[in-house]
Amino acid sequence: EIVMTQSPATLSVSPGERATLSCRASQSVSSSLAWYQQRPGQAPRLLIYDASTRATGIPARFSGSGSGTEFTLTISSLQSEDFAVYYCQQFNNWPRLTFGGGTKVEIK
Amino acid sequence: QVQLVQSWAEVKKPGASVKVSCKASGYTFTSYYMHWLRQAPGQGLEWMGIINPSGDFTSYAQKLQDRVTVTTDTSSSTVYMDLSRLTSEDTAIYYCARGPFDVTRGYFDYWGQGTLVTVSS
Numbered sequence: 652e653i654v655m656t657q658s659p660a661t662l663s664v665s666p667g668e669r670a671t672l673s674c675r676a677s678q679s680v681s682s683s684l685a686w687y688q689q690r691p692g693q694a695p696r697l698l699i700y701d702a703s704t705r706a707t708g709i710p711a712r713f714s715g716s717g718s719g720t721e722f723t724l725t726i727s728s729l730q731s732e733d734f735a736v737y738y739c740q741q742f743n744n745w746p747r748l749t750f751g752g753g754t755k756v757e758i759k
Numbered sequence: 760q761v762q763l764v765q766s767w768a769e770v771k772k773p774g775a776s777v778k779v780s781c782k783a784s785g786y787t788f789t790s791y792y793m794h795w796l797r798q799a800p801g802q803g804l805e806w807m808g809i810i811n812p813s814g815d816f817t818s819y820a821q822k823l824q825d826r827v828t829v830t831t832d833t834s835s836s837t838v839y840m841d842l843s844r845l846t847s848e849d850t851a852i853y854y855c856a857r858g859p860f861d862v863t864r865g866y867f868d869y870w871g872q873g874t875l876v877t878v879s880s
Contacts, residue, residue, distance in 0.1 A: 685866035687804075694854055694870040695804065706868065738804055742865030746818045748794075748806040 653677055653744050657737075657751035663759040664729050672754045674722040674739035683743035686715055686724045689753075690735045698737075699724065726756075734758055761785040763855050763871035770877045776843040779874045781855030788812055788836040792858040794867060795829055795840045797851040809858070809865075810838060845878045852876075 654677040664670045674684070682702040687695040697706040699715035702722060712727040726733055739751040766780040781793065795807040807827055808819040814831040828841040838855055853874045856867035 683865075687867075694873050695856075695867070696870070697866060697868050700859075700864070700866045700868075740804070740866065745863055745865040746806075746809045747820075748865045750804045750806070752803045 652747060653680060653741050653749050655739055655741055655749055655751035657739055657754050659754060660752070661755045661757060663757050665759045666731060667728050668759075670726040670729055670733075670756055672724040672726075672737055672756070674717075674724070674751050676720045676722075676741055679719045680741040680743035682718045683741055683745075684715075684717070684722050685740045685742065686713075687738045687740065688733075688735050689738065690732075695738065729756070761857070761869045763857065763869055765853075765855060765871040765874045768875040768877070770879065771845050773846055773878055773880055775845050775878075776841060777845060777876050778839055778841045779853050779855075779876070781838045781840070781871050783836045783838070783857070786857075789833060790860060792862050793829075793831070793838045794856045794858055794865075795827075795838075796854045796856055796867075798854070798873075799848075799851040802851075807840070807853075811862070842876075845876075847878050850876065850878045 656675045658673045684702045686699040689695040703715045714725045716723050736753045736755045738753050762784045764782045769777050771777050789812040792811050794809045808829050810817045810829040826843045830839045855871040857869040
């Protein structure tokens with residue numbers, strides 16, 4: 652099983668500031684990585700797939716980068732609706748799909 | 760628009776089984792695989808299994824494969840997840856989620872609203 656590790660567990664950021672979230676895979680997943688946002692009480696929402704492609708309707712302030720074992724999700728200027736939990740997920744080892752433990756982005 | 764509508768919350772006793780449904784609309788049901796995932800209270804996401812639309816291909820997470828069964832009904836565009844021999848550790852929100860058109864791409868582009876399953880004596 653490919654283990655995904657996210658850091659930090661919690662990120663405190665002021666509105667309008669930049670947030671940088673990290674995700675590391677225990678072995679290479681190439682670019683087969685997705686990011687999801689989960690607001691309280693809601694289902695996850697796909698933000699990014701193939702490490703850097705924004706899903707339909709996702710604002711340009713969300714960007715993804717990386718390949719192999721190291722990945723980053725950047726939110727360029729945090730809006731109030733962006734305070735949520737973010738998960739990375741690998742799909743290189745299909746269909747043995749695994750998630751990171753999540754990063755909670757909270758208001759500073 | 761794509762919609763995945765799941766069945767209502769369930770309360771079950773330990774040792775019982777639960778069956779959760781997921782009705783799809785707004786797209787060609789026979790063109791996309793469906794996944795099931797779950798999320799225990801305050802925890803992260805766990806992938807449980809996948810099924811193709813015709814139901815002749817399934818794959819399950821190793822830790823659940825002797826207890827979970829996923830089926831489809833193409834006539835009603837509905838996918839079902841059956842989990843048996845429930846314990847308190849199965850208390851979670853269960854989600855169905857659609858895979859993309861390229862079936863080998865294992866991300867989830869649309870999600871159901873979730874179904875809370877509570878296992879309690």
